[in-house]
Amino acid sequence: MDVTPRQLLRIAGDTLPSRYRHQLESYRYGPGVFKIDYALSAPIPWRNPAIQRAATVHLGGTLEEIARSERAMWQGEHSPHPYTLLVQPTLFDPSRAPAGKHIAWAYCHVPHDSTVDMTTVIEQQIERFAPGFRECVLARRTHTAHAMEQYNPNYVGGDINGGVQDLAQLFTRPAPRIIPYSTPLDNLFLCSSSTPPGGGVHGMCGYYAALAAQVHVNRDRVPDS
Numbered sequence: 440m441d442v443t444p445r446q447l448l449r450i451a452g453d454t455l456p457s458r459y460r461h462q463l464e465s466y467r468y469g470p471g472v473f474k475i476d477y478a479l480s481a482p483i484p485w486r487n488p489a490i491q492r493a494a495t496v497h498l499g500g501t502l503e504e505i506a507r508s509e510r511a512m513w514q515g516e517h518s519p520h521p522y523t524l525l526v527q528p529t530l531f532d533p534s535r536a537p538a539g540k541h542i543a544w545a546y547c548h549v550p551h552d553s554t555v556d557m558t559t560v561i562e563q564q565i566e567r568f569a570p571g572f573r574e575c576v577l578a579r580r581t582h583t584a585h586a587m588e589q590y591n592p593n594y595v596g597g598d599i600n601g602g603v604q605d606l607a608q609l610f611t612r613p614a615p616r617i618i619p620y621s622t623p624l625d626n627l628f629l630c631s632s633s634t635p636p637g638g639g640v641h642g643m644c645g646y647y648a649a650l651a652a653q654v655h656v657n658r659d660r661v662p663d664s
């Protein structure tokens with residue numbers, strides 16, 4: 440199952456042994472993201488033209504500024520100058536927008552399950568490095584951290600990594616088991632970002648979950664005589 444502990448408890452909670460259920464209930468989720476999708480009339484007018492050659496742009500200013508922004512979010516605050524990740528795909532794949540038009544999306548980290556609209560501060564941050572950006576915006580769609588979970592139930596509270604990735608939850612996510620992809624239920628395996636090695640588009644959670652399931656199947660197979 441490609442779900443986090445929250446959904447697994449909802450779907451199969453009654454059938455799980457109480458110890459494992461308690462472990463899933465203790466699982467910690469992290470901060471969320473506030474995301475904006477843009478339709479643009481033109482490429483983003485970066486002050487530094489070299490940025491047009493980057494698909495993903497990290498807008499943070501100085502290291503101190505980025506650290507301050509990320510610290511604020513962990514302390515339950517919303518940074519007025521959020522460290523912003525921005526992607527501008529149509530510079531490299533024009534087929535993603537009508538001819539001559541562009542798309543982009545941007546997000547910043549916010550406290551877990553936040554309902555705060557970060558549009559203004561994110562756009563101030565983009566304008567800082569690309570004056571005139573707002574004039575290029577044809578349309579925008581926003582998702583608060585809370586809304587991210589409505590969009591995809593794996594983004595609990597807007598956490599796109601399937602749970603906090605600190606030392607305590609790195610190898611033992613979602614619970615301390617020799618094979619964390621297995622569950623106490625026979626033939627039920629987890630492959631979401633709530634298993635090692637955690638969030639990201641690397642595909643390794645699914646790969647290792649499939650290996651674990653294969654080992655399980657082979658264990659039960661009666662060898663040919």
Ligand SMILES: Cc1cc2nc3c(=O)[nH]c(=O)nc-3n(C[C@H](O)[C@H](O)[C@H](O)COP(=O)(O)OP(=O)(O)OC[C@H]3O[C@@H](n4cnc5c(N)ncnc54)[C@H](O)[C@@H]3O)c2cc1C
Nearest residue numbers: 441442446591592593599600601631632633638639640641
């Ligand atoms: C805007 C954004 C940018 C990102 N950028 C990057 C990046 O640059 N690099 C990177 O490595 N990672 C990035 N990530 C993170 C990465 O996409 C996620 O960590 C990863 O996709 C999570 O994998 P998953 O298998 O847990 O969930 P998903 O890939 O989201 O798959 C889970 C699927 O199961 C469905 N589902 C869940 N619960 C239920 C249910 N109860 N019933 C039915 N269906 C259900 C969901 O709708 C979804 O389709 C980004 C994420 C976002 C949102």
